[in-house]
Amino acid sequence: MHICFIALLFTLCCFHVSAQRSATGFFVAPRINWAQEKLNWSIAGNDEGNNPNVLSELIWEELRGPQFEIASGIQLFNKVYIRGALTYQRITVGKVSDTDYADNNRGSPTAIFNLKANQGKTLNYRLGLFYQFWSNGRFSVMPHVEYFGRQQTLYMLDGEVPLIVGRELRSTYRPSWNGALVGVEIRYSRNRFILDYDIAVSRVMRYAAEANWNLQDDFRQPVSFVHQAKGNGWETTLTAGYEINAAIRPFMHARYSHLLIGNGTDELYRADGQVFTTQLNGVYSSGISVGAGIQFVWTKRSKRY
Numbered sequence: 578m579h580i581c582f583i584a585l586l587f588t589l590c591c592f593h594v595s596a597q598r599s600a601t602g603f604f605v606a607p608r609i610n611w612a613q614e615k616l617n618w619s620i621a622g623n624d625e626g627n628n629p630n631v632l633s634e635l636i637w638e639e640l641r642g643p644q645f646e647i648a649s650g651i652q653l654f655n656k657v658y659i660r661g662a663l664t665y666q667r668i669t670v671g672k673v674s675d676t677d678y679a680d681n682n683r684g685s686p687t688a689i690f691n692l693k694a695n696q697g698k699t700l701n702y703r704l705g706l707f708y709q710f711w712s713n714g715r716f717s718v719m720p721h722v723e724y725f726g727r728q729q730t731l732y733m734l735d736g737e738v739p740l741i742v743g744r745e746l747r748s749t750y751r752p753s754w755n756g757a758l759v760g761v762e763i764r765y766s767r768n769r770f771i772l773d774y775d776i777a778v779s780r781v782m783r784y785a786a787e788a789n790w791n792l793q794d795d796f797r798q799p800v801s802f803v804h805q806a807k808g809n810g811w812e813t814t815l816t817a818g819y820e821i822n823a824a825i826r827p828f829m830h831a832r833y834s835h836l837l838i839g840n841g842t843d844e845l846y847r848a849d850g851q852v853f854t855t856q857l858n859g860v861y862s863s864g865i866s867v868g869a870g871i872q873f874v875w876t877k878r879s880k881r882y
Contacts, residue, residue: 602652608830608870610644612666614699615863616731616752618804620843621856629681631858635750637694637731640671644699644866656709658719661702666866668697673733692746693734699864700728707762719762723777726755727836741792748790752804752860754836756782758812769820771828778811784838784860797846804857806841810834818872826872836862 617636622628643666650660671694679685705723712718733748740746760777786804790796812835818828838860845853 602874602876604648604650604872604874606648606828606870606872608646608648608828608868610646610666610832610866610868612642612644612699612864612866614640614666614668614865616640616729616860617862618838618860619858621858624842624854624856626840626856626858627681629678629684631678631681631683632855633675633677634683635673635675637671637673637750640668640694640697640731642667642669644868646868646870650707658707658709659705660707660721661704664699664701666699668699668731669695671695671697673731675733690740691736692740693736694732696732696734697730702726703758705758715766717764717766719764721758721760721762721777723758723760724755725758725779726753728753744792746792748788748792750786750788752784752786752862754782754784754810754838760812771816771818771820771826773816773818774814775816776811776813778809780809782808782810782836782838784808784841786860795848797848800846802843802845804841804843804860806838806857806860808836808838808860810836823876824874826874827869828872829867829869831867832865834862834864836860838862 615636615638617634619631619634621630622632644664646662646664648660648662650658652658673692673694675688675690675692676686677688679687703723703725705721707719707721710718710720729752731750731752733746733750735746756779758777758779760775762773762775765772784804784806788801788803789799790801791798793801796802812832814830814832816828816830818826820826840859841857843855843857845855847853
């Protein structure tokens with residue numbers, strides 16, 4: 578994750594230096610958000626998706642906490658822009674349930690655990706190319722293509738009563754997504770007010786995850802099992818800002834994301850060296866955030882972008 582952050586900043590700085598003669602603007606926009614996320618997945622009893630079709634299901638929900646974001650961008654040419662963003666969320670509130678089943682369609686539960694998940698983190702990073710396709714001075718349309726990545730660390734922790742007396746439950750699930758986004762940004766500006774709506778979709782998303790079930794003595798440590806799959810997703814953002822002057826633009830914004838991963842593989846590593854493969858039935862993740870920030874703009878010319 579740190580390599581991606583350094584690469585993002587390095588790329589923007591290189592473009593800023595190399596495009597000095599043609600660029601008309603550069604901006605940096607820090608923001609603070611409050612975010613909430615959820616994630617759930619399930620596996621079947623075998624690699625054909627049967628015996629039963631849902632053997633075990635994990636649901637993390639109400640994962641809340643502060644989110645910090647830094648975005649930056651450069652106008653390279655008259656209508657071409659490059660933008661990047663890095664977002665970090667600290668999870669301070671959350672819960673998780675772990676349920677096992679004996680029969681198909683979540684029938685005959687054999688174990689139900691309701692646990693805490695009030696620790697963890699989420700990191701998002703993206704870098705994209707934007708093109709101003711059309712503008713009449715008040716409205717503008719800007720399609721874009723981006724690379725994005727997302728990494729999480731989710732926990733399963735003891736509740737009020739320890740799961741096993743004398744031992745601490747501290748299991749982790751570390752999912753990651755990456756892929757390409759294609760979207761469009763629509764901007765409306767009037768006087769000093771600016772309203773942006775952006776929607777982006779991905780059809781080429783890769784998903785991978787590693788888990789450490791620390792109290793499961795018959796599972797290998799520190800990697801108990803891994804997940805691999807492909808999927809898709811979409812994200813939409815609404816931003817409202819006010820231009821105090823050419824250099825300072827405070828804003829408020831809201832964002833919603835929806836990620837859906839299809840069937841994949843679950844590889845379980847046992848402590849005795851055996852490896853078992855079953856079907857990952859899919860992964861669903863969604864999140865919402867609201868917040869505010871300030872965009873600081875540097876321009877070479879008086880033309881606004």
